[in-house]
Amino acid sequence: MKLVGCTLIAFALALLGGCRIYSLTGGQFSGAKTFSVAYLKPQTALATPIYAQRLTEGLKDVMLSQSPLKWIEQDGELQFEGAITGYQISANTVKGGAETAALNRLTIQVKIKYTNQIEPNYSFEKTFSKFADFEADQDLFTVQEDLWKLINEQLVQEIYNASVGNW
DSSP states (O other): OHHHHHHHHHHHHHHHHHTTTBOTTOOBOTTOOEEEEOOOEEOSTTOOHHHHHHHHHHHHHHHHHHSSOEEOSSOOSEEEEEEEEEEEEEEEEEOTTSSSEEEEEEEEEEEEEEEESSOGGGOEEEEEEEEEEEETTSOHHHHHHHHHHHHHHHHHHHHHHHHTSOO
8 A cells, every 4th residue: 555655755756746837738948037129020021010919919828828937018038029021922723724723822931039138049040831732812001901910929929839849
């Protein structure tokens, strides 16, 4: 009976000891308690300041909802900064027998600098790119909000996974 009790205690201690490195969401936070996200500047003609603000806020929201970290305005232990470096609209699919596009594609590219102040070897500079298609007969400005939402969800999740998700 003592052997079973000791085994259970040892198992519980090992389990609790392992919880310090990884959170319940599976992220690698290096013991950090704070993060900061600098405004992701639009560095391409078609990317608007409104879009840049939405992307920046989207990254903050994902970090707040999927991590135990607290947001601070600047100098977080984990820091995100960067720029929107690409915002292109292109024809994607051509209609059968015709020379006109059936679908157009909005592609957005973001260059992110992630700095881990606690474990610098996890820091990186990387470019992320995502796209969404829309009907060629639709005006971009009428579907833009929906496209931004789709693309931003994918972009911020990929940035999260590459930084604290440790993928």
